[in-house]
Amino acid sequence: MRNAIPNIVTAVNLVLGMFAIIFTLQGDFAYAAFFVVAAMVADGLDGRVARYFGVSSDFGKELDSLCDLVSFGVAPAIMAYAYMLKDFSGGALIAAAFATCGALRLARFNVNTGTVKGYFMGLPIPAAGCVIATFILIGIKPSGWIFALMVAVFAYLMISTVRYPDFKGKEGEPIRIIPVIITLLVGAYILYLNLTFASILFVPFFAFALFGILNTIFGLFDGRSVQ
Amino acid sequence: MRNAIPNIVTAVNLVLGMFAIIFTLQGDFAYAAFFVVAAMVADGLDGRVARYFGVSSDFGKELDSLCDLVSFGVAPAIMAYAYMLKDFSGGALIAAAFATCGALRLARFNVNTGTVKGYFMGLPIPAAGCVIATFILIGIKPSGWIFALMVAVFAYLMISTVRYPDFKGKEGEPIRIIPVIITLLVGAYILYLNLTFASILFVPFFAFALFGILNTIFGLFDGRSVQ
Numbered sequence: 001m002r003n004a005i006p007n008i009v010t011a012v013n014l015v016l017g018m019f020a021i022i023f024t025l026q027g028d029f030a031y032a033a034f035f036v037v038a039a040m041v042a043d044g045l046d047g048r049v050a051r052y053f054g055v056s057s058d059f060g061k062e063l064d065s066l067c068d069l070v071s072f073g074v075a076p077a078i079m080a081y082a083y084m085l086k087d088f089s090g091g092a093l094i095a096a097a098f099a100t101c102g103a104l105r106l107a108r109f110n111v112n113t114g115t116v117k118g119y120f121m122g123l124p125i126p127a128a129g130c131v132i133a134t135f136i137l138i139g140i141k142p143s144g145w146i147f148a149l150m151v152a153v154f155a156y157l158m159i160s161t162v163r164y165p166d167f168k169g170k171e172g173e174p175i176r177i178i179p180v181i182i183t184l185l186v187g188a189y190i191l192y193l194n195l196t197f198a199s200i201l202f203v204p205f206f207a208f209a210l211f212g213i214l215n216t217i218f219g220l221f222d223g224r225s226v227q
Numbered sequence: 228m229r230n231a232i233p234n235i236v237t238a239v240n241l242v243l244g245m246f247a248i249i250f251t252l253q254g255d256f257a258y259a260a261f262f263v264v265a266a267m268v269a270d271g272l273d274g275r276v277a278r279y280f281g282v283s284s285d286f287g288k289e290l291d292s293l294c295d296l297v298s299f300g301v302a303p304a305i306m307a308y309a310y311m312l313k314d315f316s317g318g319a320l321i322a323a324a325f326a327t328c329g330a331l332r333l334a335r336f337n338v339n340t341g342t343v344k345g346y347f348m349g350l351p352i353p354a355a356g357c358v359i360a361t362f363i364l365i366g367i368k369p370s371g372w373i374f375a376l377m378v379a380v381f382a383y384l385m386i387s388t389v390r391y392p393d394f395k396g397k398e399g400e401p402i403r404i405i406p407v408i409i410t411l412l413v414g415a416y417i418l419y420l421n422l423t424f425a426s427i428l429f430v431p432f433f434a435f436a437l438f439g440i441l442n443t444i445f446g447l448f449d450g451r452s453v454q
Contacts, residue, residue, distance in 0.1 A: 011327050018323035021305055025252055062334035065289070066296050070326065074297055078248055096245035099297065100238050107289035 003057070006050035010063050013042040017071025020133070024079045032079050033137035037201060039071035040126045065106045072129025073102025080151050083136045088144040094151050101155040102128065108159075118172035120164040123157035123212060127164075127205050134202035138194065157209060163219070164212040174224045179214035183207050230284070233277035237290050240269040244298025247360070251306045259306050260364035264428060266298035267353045292333045299356025300329025307378050310363045315371040321378050328382040329355065335386075345399035347391040350384035350439060354391075354432050361429035365421065384436060390446070391439040401451045406441035410434050 020035035050056045077098040085091030102125045187207040247262035277283045304325040312318030329352045414434040
């Protein structure tokens with residue numbers, strides 16, 4: 001039973017992701033976005049629960065990746081399709097590309113576990129999925145091509161070599177001060193423009209994605225990147 | 228490039244699965260079912276392509292599982308929800324349970340690879356997904372609770388210990404004659420009742436699922452099961 005507890009939490013992640021797709025089917029984007037964010041909470045818990053009970057397992061890791069793809073790859077992609085991509089030629093392909101990049105990210109991460117330490121290579125799929133879901137929750141509809149480009153960019157960030165801090169390792173990729181300041185300013189400005197519950201959920205995910213890009217760019221100049 | 232080819236075929240599997248979900252969103256079950264079956268063809272090819280080029284990899288296996296969950300777990304579950312489960316209280320939970328059992332099946336299979344030979348333990352997820360998709364393609368609408376029970380049974384078969392021949396191993400689980408005869412009779416009878424393109428697609432998947440159950444039950448009596 002002890003062994004099962006973290007895997008049950010992981011399965012909850014998947015169930016919440018399925019609910020997000022089902023609410024999207026019914027045109028209810030607010031509930032769909034809520035379930036994607038709730039899935040992220042479950043996803044953040046399972047590893048901690050496993051370590052607490054001392055029952056981390058290969059089975060648990062496999063299950064975790066599978067559930068992540070549904071909740072943060074497929075569900076946000078289907079939300080994006082139903083929200084705006086459906087009116088954009090090639091929108092189905094962009095939705096499919098988002099899920100595919102998520103799968104490539106997860107497969108690469110699983111194979112590289114243990115060889116890369118201290119940072120994530122590419123935007124983690126929960127962050128990418130939550131950016132899309134919470135952006136839709138805000139309810140702003142930009143031009144079709146801007147939205148399509150945004151989904152494509154976040155899809156690409158997952159399979160990119162942009163480095164993201166994992167907040168666990170002691171000797172991780174250094175966090176640089178100028179990127180932190182720019183990120184905080186941009187985040188504050190978004191909240192100044194649109195201070196709602198939805199944007200308060202959106203900004204941390206967006207800021208994390210933005211910070212990684214800025215931090216990686218600045219890292220090209222100071223030579224302090226972890227190898 | 229050679230290394231990429233099988234993984235591209237695997238990604239095609241996922242893209243087809245995403246299209247199946249998108250067509251379900253638009254209420255077009257025929258296209259959705261077609262894409263699930265097409266995904267199964269891509270899924271059948273990737274392993275062969277990898278072996279042909281001699282480039283089987285851990286990355287490819289991880290990616291394959293991830294894509295299988297979307298095409299044969301999530302897509303058929305969402306199809307089942309949109310087709311009939313939505314009118315059944317608890318239907319969303321049954322759809323989510325189908326995807327969850329698919330994920331458990333895939334995680335178990337990946338962890339056990341190399342320890343169990345000659346047969347599959349539990350109905351493989353592509354077969355379970357294709358049974359649901361092609362049943363919906365036939366277009367018959369049974370009572371809501373019968374359909375819900377059917378989805379639940381196929382979900383359970385994936386995580387069961389029912390043994391399925393894998394048609395590869397030389398010393399696999401023996402294929403017993405009486406289950407073969409019963410399966411052929413049932414398959415022929417379904418085609419006799421409803422001879423359509425859809426039922427011709429449905430019967431092989433259904434027969435495979437039924438055969439495993441019968442063969443496992445008969446195996447309890449003859450003591451010839453592989454250990």
